Amino acid sequence: MRWRVPERFIRRCRGDARDGATVGPQQIYIIPTRYGLGFALLLLLIWIGSVNYANNLGFLLTFLLAGLGLVAMLHTWRNLLGLTLRPGRSDPVFKGQQARFEIQVGNPRGGERPGIRLQLAAHEAVAGDLAPRSEQRFTLSTRAERRGRFPIPRCVLSTRYPLGLLHAWCYLELDGEVLVYPAPGPHTPATSQPAYQLSQQGDKGVGADDFVGLRGYRPGDSPRQIAWKVHAREQGLQTKQFGGDRADQLWIDWGHYPGLETEARLSALCRAVLDAAQRQQAFGLRLPELELKPARGDSQRHAALAALALYGEPRP
Structure with a gap:
């Protein structure tokens, strides 16, 4: 009762x-x-x-x-x-x-x-x-x-x-x-190519023989650096990164997904943030009236997802 x-x-x-x-x-x-x-x-x-x-x-x-x-x-x-x-x-x-x-x-x-x-x-x-x-x-x-x-x-x-x-x-x-993040969208490529920027100094340690991780394949990457074993497991084309490489910084931009409604665009940006964080890649986020400088790590991931979650809400 x-x-x-x-x-x-x-x-x-x-x-x-x-x-x-x-x-x-x-x-x-x-x-x-x-x-x-x-x-x-x-x-x-x-x-x-x-x-x-x-x-x-x-x-x-x-x-x-x-x-x-x-x-x-x-x-x-x-x-x-x-x-x-x-x-x-x-x-x-x-x-x-x-x-x-x-x-x-x-x-x-x-x-x-x-x-x-x-x-x-x-x-x-x-x-x-x-x-x-x-x-x-x-x-x-x-x-x-x-x-x-x-x-x-x-x-x-x-x-x-x-x-x-x-x-x-x-x-x-x-x-x-x-805090509720947007629902991650599907793995849909952006209508505009993300902007990459090379830093002047390497940030992955000393020595070009030290393997430090994988990132997504981009046109122009050397075939010798492609992780063919990962590709054979049907996990897509991935490029090996080694110590001493110059850090590539990805900009995830609101303008890369034109034509989408607000919630669909936020879901696409959320997926892009999660993918960049999974690849341990330095990335920045550009939203209307907000810009998050490139960085990597869990704190950057949370800051970007929090910015997407609070998009459109009045700031305290």
Whole structure:
């Protein structure tokens, strides 16, 4: 059974990325579950029977079970009260992949917090037990439908501890996000040839006999430098690079893909960035109102993909 509170009546537990959020007493909702309703109906029947037959033991059982239900209600409510939540690390993903949000749930009290559940709308809940004065990492995932900054959706923190008769929950709105890169396009050649630039000094070490990697074949490359074994494995024409070679710098330019819509062009640029990074090639990126100087490595790859992900968004 799922209960939804009207939007205008929702009392949210909000927090920022640094300090997180703490569940307060006025932010917890609590209702009976199906078992709780059945338990209440059973109490009503026992009470009616006790009145009808003037059975003192029936009255005693009714009041004992009713007191048990009230104590269970208090423990269910206290199981959420005071929990601390803060967003953790969330790695970038590509559009269409599962965005994963890490949330650190802390228990500052000296008692255990069993049966804690965290859930995004229309997704399976993640459950765990919190030891006294400890933290536990919960990971929620949902599909990234668009590129750019993807903030943590509203999630629900809930519990049915200790007897499962009552369901307590609160709504969380945390200040965290995942960066969503454009979806990589197919291996489509650019309509204009990429611009290559030779540096004056080699950047791959000393000695022309030191093999340092492969790059894509370009017209004019010597047949002796072609990796024929790689070509025999149907992985395309690749050219061997050796130490002391002059570094070739590739410019990936917005203008190389005219005629494409914005998202299709960003996907093509994303594929070009991934291909250049896989070849360990120095590359730069030119976008309208932004130019990324040529470099290589994971930091350059992330900077280029982040620029594509945030294209068109206002700068802070």
